Amino acid sequence: MALVLDPTKKATFGFKDQDGKRASVTLFTTAAGVDPTAAPYSVTAPLMQACSHAILDSVRVSVTAHEDTPATPGDSAYCSGLDKLYLSFRGEDGGYVKLNLPGPKENQFVANSIKANVSQTDLAALIAYIIANCKTAEGRPLRALDAAFRRSPPRTRRGI
Amino acid sequence: MNTTRVTLTYKDKFGKSWSFSVYVSSAVVSPTDPIVTGLIAALNSCLEVVNLSVEISRDTGLAFTFGSSAYNTVEDKAVCTIPDSEHDAHVIKVPAVNEADVSSGDRRTIILTPSSHFKDLSDDLALNYTGRGGQALVGITKAYRKTARRRSTR
Numbered sequence: 001m002a003l004v005l006d007p008t009k010k011a012t013f014g015f016k017d018q019d020g021k022r023a024s025v026t027l028f029t030t031a032a033g034v035d036p037t038a039a040p041y042s043v044t045a046p047l048m049q050a051c052s053h054a055i056l057d058s059v060r061v062s063v064t065a066h067e068d069t070p071a072t073p074g075d076s077a078y079c080s081g082l083d084k085l086y087l088s089f090r091g092e093d094g095g096y097v098k099l100n101l102p103g104p105k106e107n108q109f110v111a112n113s114i115k116a117n118v119s120q121t122d123l124a125a126l127i128a129y130i131i132a133n134c135k136t137a138e139g140r141p142l143r144a145l146d147a148a149f150r151r152s153p154p155r156t157r158r159g160i
Numbered sequence: 161m162n163t164t165r166v167t168l169t170y171k172d173k174f175g176k177s178w179s180f181s182v183y184v185s186s187a188v189v190s191p192t193d194p195i196v197t198g199l200i201a202a203l204n205s206c207l208e209v210v211n212l213s214v215e216i217s218r219d220t221g222l223a224f225t226f227g228s229s230a231y232n233t234v235e236d237k238a239v240c241t242i243p244d245s246e247h248d249a250h251v252i253k254v255p256a257v258n259e260a261d262v263s264s265g266d267r268r269t270i271i272l273t274p275s276s277h278f279k280d281l282s283d284d285l286a287l288n289y290t291g292r293g294g295q296a297l298v299g300i301t302k303a304y305r306k307t308a309r310r311r312s313t314r
Contacts (some may be wrong), residue, residue: 003192003214007294015234015255018226023234023255027289034164034189036220040288047284049224050277053232054256056224062217065191067210073173074208081172081209102170102178103209122205129202133195134182139162 003065009034011041013048014058023054034061076106082153085116087127088146091136096146099130109150116148123148164188165217166196170209177212191216232256238270238278241302242285244295253306254281262305270303278303 008028015023025048031040036059049056073079085104089097108116108123118124131142163183171177188195191214200211226232234255242250261277263269272279282300289297 003197005190005192008290008292011289017234017256018232021234023237023253025252025254027252027285028292028294029289030294031288034216034218036218040284044281044284044288045222046224047277047281048254049222051238051254051258051261051281052256053226053258054234055222055226057222058219059222060217060219062215063189063191064213064215066213070171070212071204071210073171073210075173076208079173079208081170081174081176081178085206097182099180099182101180101203101207103172103207105206105208108206122202126202126206129199130182133199134184135163137163137183139183139186 001067001069001071004068006064006066010062010064011036011044012058012060012062013045013056014060015052015054016057017054034063036061073103074105078106078109078150079103080153084151085148086151087116087130087148089130089134089142090144090146091138091140091142093136093138093140095136095138095140097134097136097142100151104150114150114152116150118145118148162186163218165219166191166199167215167217168200168203168211169213169215170207171212172209178209186218188216237306238262238303239306240270240278240282240300242282242297242300244291244297246291246295248291248295250291250297257305268305270305272300272303 008030011027013025041059081102084100087099110117127145164186165181165183167181169177169179184195237253237255238257240252261271270278286297286299
């Protein structure tokens with residue numbers, strides 16, 4: 001099991017017209033680096049803008065890697081992706097980072113409860129790892145776990 | 161933005177895929193960075209779903225201003241055909257094409273003469289961009305304006 005990098009990076013140039021409608025142009029490149037403010041993206045942006053009357057208001061550069069041999073999904077009470085482990089973290093700037101993790105293991109929860117068992121070894125390690133390494137969207141560090149519980153799948157309508 | 165967005169895609173036992181994103185330091189520039197692989201390892205021990213792919217992305221906002229053109233909706237596009245070195249054709253659609261870049265004769269053909277906007281873009285595409293598999297592009301060989309779809313008045 002290993003992550004294999006895609007051969008190219010994807011650059012998405014986002015446009016917005018005067019009505020607020022959005023469109024984008026996607027290009028692929030083998031250029032090094034993922035900084036959208038550096039070349040070749042910084043060179044292409046004004047050229048792209050010169051061709052369009054809409055405003056070029058964003059550039060996104062992304063790199064993808066795929067598992068070459070994905071494992072077999074587990075099977076337990078909450079193994080469907082519709083079942084979620086909801087984790088909410090408080091950031092240093094007062095904002096919240098919310099995660100809905102699909103298909104949690106059954107042992108992540110307190111028995112007969114929707115509460116997550118945050119002292120369970122694996123879950124405690126995950127929470128500590130996220131606080132240590134993840135950030136808010138604005139780049140501020142995370143401070144602490146705010147909430148952790150199970151979200152069950154939405155109910156389906158009966159008789160259909 | 162001073163963060164890198166990490167989007168993780170997982171698959172459950174029913175074959176359905178699920179994605180979620182987190183933000184990490186902008187120092188992370190590869191999906192195989194130890195911070196990302198460490199996060200995947202920590203998630204794997206808590207989830208029944210299995211990891212399929214990781215995408216990292218960085219965004220930036222730009223501050224261009226509106227130009228002046230008759231074709232001011234993003235649905236008015238310049239459809240550009242760009243062959244690669246293996247003769248596969250790629251198509252990009254530049255939204256809200258500038259009126260000045262469209263032939264005044266048929267109002268459809270995009271001007272690709274030297275030093276025109278689309279020719280400059282074509283040269284840049286040939287120099288810096290490729291097909292999805294990494295094949296070199298040869299530049300825009302054909303381009304025309306596709307008008308916005310007309311809406312029914314009913």
